Amino acid sequence: xxxxxxxxxxxxxxxxxxxxxxxxxxxxxxxxxxxxxxxxxxxxxxxxxxxxxxxxxxxxxxxxxxxxxxxxxxxxxxxxxxxxxxxxxxxxxxxxxxxxxxxxxxxxxxxxxxxxxxxxxxxxxxxxxxxxxxxxxxxxxxxxxxxxxxxxxxxxxxxxxxxxxxxxxxxxxxxxxxxxxxxxxxxxxxxxxxxxxxxxxxx
Numbered sequence: 001x002x003x004x005x006x007x008x009x010x011x012x013x014x015x016x017x018x019x020x021x022x023x024x025x026x027x028x029x030x031x032x033x034x035x036x037x038x039x040x041x042x043x044x045x046x047x048x049x050x051x052x053x054x055x056x057x058x059x060x061x062x063x064x065x066x067x068x069x070x071x072x073x074x075x076x077x078x079x080x081x082x083x084x085x086x087x088x089x090x091x092x093x094x095x096x097x098x099x100x101x102x103x104x105x106x107x108x109x110x111x112x113x114x115x116x117x118x119x120x121x122x123x124x125x126x127x128x129x130x131x132x133x134x135x136x137x138x139x140x141x142x143x144x145x146x147x148x149x150x151x152x153x154x155x156x157x158x159x160x161x162x163x164x165x166x167x168x169x170x171x172x173x174x175x176x177x178x179x180x181x182x183x184x185x186x187x188x189x190x191x192x193x194x195x196x197x198x199x200x201x202x203x
Contacts, residue, residue: 002136002148003186004155005029005201007048007117010036010180011091020090024065025050030115030154032184033091040092042175043166045120045194047086049096055083056108061097062087064110070095073170078102086170092180094169115155117183119196120162120173121146127159127193134187155183 006029011017017033025031052058055078062076062085069090076085076097084098121127128146132138136157139149144161166173179196188198 001152002134002150003153004117004150004157004183005153005186006032006184007115007155008032008034008182008184008199009091009093010034010038010178010182012037013091017089017091020068020070023068024070024089025061025095025112026110027112027115036178036180038178038180040175040177040180043120043162043169043171043173044092044094044175044179044181045162045165046179046181046196047094047096047118047165047169049098049114049116049118050112051114051116052097052099052112053109054099054101054104054106056104057111058083058085058097058099060108060110061112065089065095065097086168088171094171096169116158117155118158118160118165119192119194120165121159122162122194124159124161130193131157131159134190
């Protein structure tokens with residue numbers, strides 16, 4: 001079964017990025033950084049979502065990220081689907097922290113139940129087929145959203161239309177250059193139709 005073991009963010013200052021992520025989210029081996037000076041402008045075509053158990057944990061993680069230097073893109077708020085907020089890390093990566101729970105059931109923690117990489121697909125149908133041809137099974141599919149069934153994967157994968165994903169993140173959909181992210185998994189190496197690089201876990 002396909003598993004994403006970690007994602008690697010390509011940053012200009014790995015030491016500063018490591019310090020930020022340790023203070024903000026504490027994701028351990030699921031998130032890595034490495035040096036890169038590749039050119040990138042605007043929206044990079046992906047977001048990373050941290051799914052947690054309750055609203056107080058959302059607030060705790062968002063507050064930690066902002067205190068460590070993140071910029072708020074969408075303040076924490078209630079919605080029809082739950083509670084969440086969006087921040088942009090100093091390296092440019094966009095992070096959403098959310099829960100479907102409407103009320104707290106205990107004290108805030110820093111425990112992340114699930115990490116989801118959402119990739120903006122130019123042609124959702126073609127990209128969906130590309131991943132299915134490589135062994136990924138579709139868990140949910142509706143409108144401009146596809147979620148793959150990866151129950152044992154440390155990082156989950158979903159596809160979204162570019163404009164819809166940018167709107168969800170609170171940014172303009174325009175962007176060009178490097179995505180500045182690599183996906184480490186037990187399949188590949190390959191590059192998907194939208195230019196996202198998958199690498200063997202050993203890298």
